[in-house]
Amino acid sequence: MTAGSDAILERMMALHPKIIDLTLDRVWTLLDALGNPQNDLPPVIHIAGTNGKGSTLSMIRAGLEGVGRRVHTYTSPHLARFHERIVLAGELISEPHLTDVLDECYDANNGASITYFEITTCAALLAMARTPADYTLLEVGLGGRLDATNVIDKPALTVITPVSFDHPQFLGDTVTEIAFEKAGILKPGVTGIIARQEPDARDVIETRAAEIDAPLLIQGQDWDAYEERERLIYQDGTGLLDLPPPALMGAHQFQNAGTAITALRQLGFGEDAAAAAATNVTWPARMQRLRHGPLLDAAPKAEFWLDGGHNAACGLTLAESLTRLPARETHLICGMMNTKDVSGYLAPLVPHAASLTGVSIPGETNTLPGEDTARFAAEAGIPSGIAPDAATAVQAIIAKNPEARILICGSLYLAGAILRDHG
Numbered sequence: 001m002t003a004g005s006d007a008i009l010e011r012m013m014a015l016h017p018k019i020i021d022l023t024l025d026r027v028w029t030l031l032d033a034l035g036n037p038q039n040d041l042p043p044v045i046h047i048a049g050t051n052g053k054g055s056t057l058s059m060i061r062a063g064l065e066g067v068g069r070r071v072h073t074y075t076s077p078h079l080a081r082f083h084e085r086i087v088l089a090g091e092l093i094s095e096p097h098l099t100d101v102l103d104e105c106y107d108a109n110n111g112a113s114i115t116y117f118e119i120t121t122c123a124a125l126l127a128m129a130r131t132p133a134d135y136t137l138l139e140v141g142l143g144g145r146l147d148a149t150n151v152i153d154k155p156a157l158t159v160i161t162p163v164s165f166d167h168p169q170f171l172g173d174t175v176t177e178i179a180f181e182k183a184g185i186l187k188p189g190v191t192g193i194i195a196r197q198e199p200d201a202r203d204v205i206e207t208r209a210a211e212i213d214a215p216l217l218i219q220g221q222d223w224d225a226y227e228e229r230e231r232l233i234y235q236d237g238t239g240l241l242d243l244p245p246p247a248l249m250g251a252h253q254f255q256n257a258g259t260a261i262t263a264l265r266q267l268g269f270g271e272d273a274a275a276a277a278a279t280n281v282t283w284p285a286r287m288q289r290l291r292h293g294p295l296l297d298a299a300p301k302a303e304f305w306l307d308g309g310h311n312a313a314c315g316l317t318l319a320e321s322l323t324r325l326p327a328r329e330t331h332l333i334c335g336m337m338n339t340k341d342v343s344g345y346l347a348p349l350v351p352h353a354a355s356l357t358g359v360s361i362p363g364e365t366n367t368l369p370g371e372d373t374a375r376f377a378a379e380a381g382i383p384s385g386i387a388p389d390a391a392t393a394v395q396a397i398i399a400k401n402p403e404a405r406i407l408i409c410g411s412l413y414l415a416g417a418i419l420r421d422h423g
Contacts, residue, residue, distance in 0.1 A: 004095065008099065013116050015111070015114050022142065024151065026112070026114045028151070029112070030108060031122055031125070031151060034104070037125045037129035038151045042133045042134055042135055044136045044137075044138055044155040045060060045156055045263060046140070046155045046159070047137065047159040048147075048161070049159075049161025049195065051162050051252070051311070051317070052252065052256045053139050053140065055256045055283050058281050059257055059261075061073055062276050062280040063264045063276045064134070065276070066277070070132070071137060072086075072088055072089065072128040073136075074086060074125075074139060079416035080419045082120075083098060085120070086098065088127060088131040088133070101123040101126045102123050104123075105123045118148045122148075138155075140185065144184040145181045146181070155187060159193045159259060162197060163179045164312070165311070175198055175200050186205075187214060191214070195219050196220055217236075219255070234261050236265065243257075248283060248286055249321045249324060250287060250318075250320055250324070261274045264277060284306075285307060289305055293421055295394050295421075298394060302406050304408070305405070305406070307415070310411050315346060315348045315349055316348045329403075329404050330352055330404070331355045331356070332353050333393045334358060334408075335358070336367075336373050338368040339366065343376055346380045355382065358371060359373070359389060361414045371386050373410070394406060
């Protein structure tokens with residue numbers, strides 16, 4: 001009997017001692033053994049950036065599907081199940097199909113050293129190359145220049161969402177160094193769609209584009225998008241669009257929508273696709289309202305939200321999103337990974353939080369202990385406590401205020417654990 005995908009993925013974890021080891025050599029070797037499926041994909045839009053990659057990708061997908069196109073997507077990490085990473089022509093990859101391509105990649109790799117992300121990326125490329133579709137949306141896993149997705153010689157477009165400070169242990173200690181890694185997805189002669197950037201990051205991106213002759217469409221120079229009277233206003237050299245607001249909450253989603261619309265217009269699509277990008281988009285754990293599940297059953301008068309942003313820029317956007325909600329006492333349940341800037345993330349949330357309960361992320365060896373998250377919160381000025389899990393935290397909160405707004409936030413891995421019960 002063939003092993004299921006979970007068992008194969010577990011085997012793949014043992015093929016390399018490090019979870020992250022940025023290089024493309026191992027990927028090229030395996031892709032060659034597989035017959036180079038990356039050369040047989042439908043036209044590719046390749047997306048990098050620190051924040052907004054997933055939201056922007058989901059908006060481009062919504063725009064394309066809104067005008068009848070079939071779309072592959074590859075994203076990471078997954079929240080509840082690995083299958084979420086690979087969407088084939090609009091549908092999650094099936095368990096038999098996933099098992100088949102994982103097995104094929106495992107056998108073709110022949111025991112060689114390769115990271116989990118690298119071999120599973122090759123499996124995704126193999127599955128997408130064999131399934132008819134109109135477009136492929138590839139999200140960079142980490143960085144860009146040496147990411148396993150950076151194997152497409154001539155994508156239809158590249159996209160760089162806002163670059164900020166994250167993953168310094170892999171990408172560098174400055175925004176300039178990080179931007180250099182992101183700019184590694186730019187390709188000669190391929191238009192790059194560039195969201196608004198810090199000046200140093202923009203300089204690096206423009207310099208790299210000039211070196212390789214990659215034309216750019218830059219927010220604030222060639223196009224712009226902003227909120228006006230609760231509408232999405234988009235403008236570029238061909239005119240102005242007055243559109244419904246994005247279905248995803250927050251001021252930053254107007255920028256993400258603008259980035260997606262610029263990509264769609266560059267591909268030749270019009271206002272129908274732009275409107276669909278804004279209004280049809282869904283993206284879990286981005287200020288997501290939870291409507292059902294055991295936590296809600298135990299606290300029927302409370303209001304539950306889930307967000308998986310985890311760096312300082314995400315803290316700012318989350319705080320802004322909270323200002324858009326009606327006034328209500330808000331309590332945070334927060335779990336973080338031990339590689340993140342917890343103080344930077346929490347600082348913008350201080351004025352909005354009545355309390356924070358620190359939790360450890362279940363099943364994650366690199367979780368920051370809940371005690372440490374609570375300590376960072378207390379140092380920031382948020383009344384804090386700890387709980388062994390989210391359910392216990394909820395009970396403590398509603399014992400004091402049954403009608404509280406409860407925001408479960410921090411790591412996407414915590415969000416995934418919640419969605420496995422509430423998805």
